[in-house]
Amino acid sequence: MAGSERSLGEWVDRSLDVESYKRGVFRRPLLHGALIGSLLVMLLPVVMTLLMSTQPSVQISSSTLTGVGSEGLSNYEAVLFEENFATYLVNSFVMALAVAVGKVGIALLAALALVYYDLPFKRLILLFILFTLALPVPVRIVPMYEIMVSLDWENSMLGLVTPYFASATSVLLLRQHFRSISASMVESAKLDGVGPLKFLVYVLIPMSRSMIAGLFAIAFIWGWNQYLWPLIIINDQSKQVLQVGLAQLNPQAGEALWGLIMAGAVITLLVPLLLMITLREPLLDTVSMQTK
Structure with missing residues (x-):
């Protein structure tokens, strides 16, 4: 009787571990996606500043920022x-x-x-x-x-x-x-x-x-x-x-x-x-x- 109870308890523990692992696998891509998205949002002003630093002021004022500008360095x-x-x-x-x-x-x-x-x-x-x-x-x-x-x-x-x-x-x-x-x-x-x-x-x-x-x-x-x-x-x-x-x-x-x-x-x-x-x-x- 004790052996069957122990086996049942081990099976329950393994089932819980499998369920928690599945939830973790499912949540991990969502977490990574949220972190990457937050990083991109924080980096966007820096990237825009770098691009605008190579642009002529006229091009920036006209809102035609398309990439690295002609002014260069x-x-x-x-x-x-x-x-x-x-x-x-x-x-x-x-x-x-x-x-x-x-x-x-x-x-x-x-x-x-x-x-x-x-x-x-x-x-x-x-x-x-x-x-x-x-x-x-x-x-x-x-x-x-x-x-x-x-x-x-x-x-x-x-x-x-x-x-x-x-x-x-x-x-x-x-x-x-x-x-x-x-x-x-x-x-x-x-x-x-x-x-x-x-x-x-x-x-x-x-x-x-x-x-x-x-x-x-x-x-x-x-x-x-x-x-x-x-x-x-x-x-x-x-x-x-x-x-x-x-x-x-x-x-x-x-x-x-x-x-x-x-x-x-x-x-x-x-x-x-x-x-x-x-x-x-x-x-x-x-x-x-x-x-x-």
């Missing part, structure tokens, strides 16, 4: 050298690199202090860091500008990047990561006479490479995409950045040069895209941790 040459985008590209790269290095460096030191130092009012400091997340950028623009003018940093790279060095999000993420490191490793470092900075350089940073790479990529792309602050603090056109230069391609009056604008948009997109492809795995790890 001439739009890119005009944007880079006639519209000064080569200079903007260098300025944006220097700005984004400085912002990323500054953000990650200060966040490492702040997280080290919050986790491994017995600071007075540590919880209050942490609450203050959290409070800064509630302050939008427009609220800080006027006081930041007054500080930069008083320091005589207006229209300079220092004035452009210094206000962006502090990052509450980076500090909180690194703090959580440092707290997950085994306490025995910290005690071993103390017994070996390793100081805080050596512990940071030789232990914490090697164990946090993925997190640091992800934060660096996020900070670099964030700095690369800044528009409002560079527009306010920079007066010299030779020191301006790509986002502002791209906005200036659109004239206030007259016909927009859409071919040049799209070529400038493609140039603006290239560096963040290459960085995201290079650091895609640590970037995904950092974003997934940030959403938890």
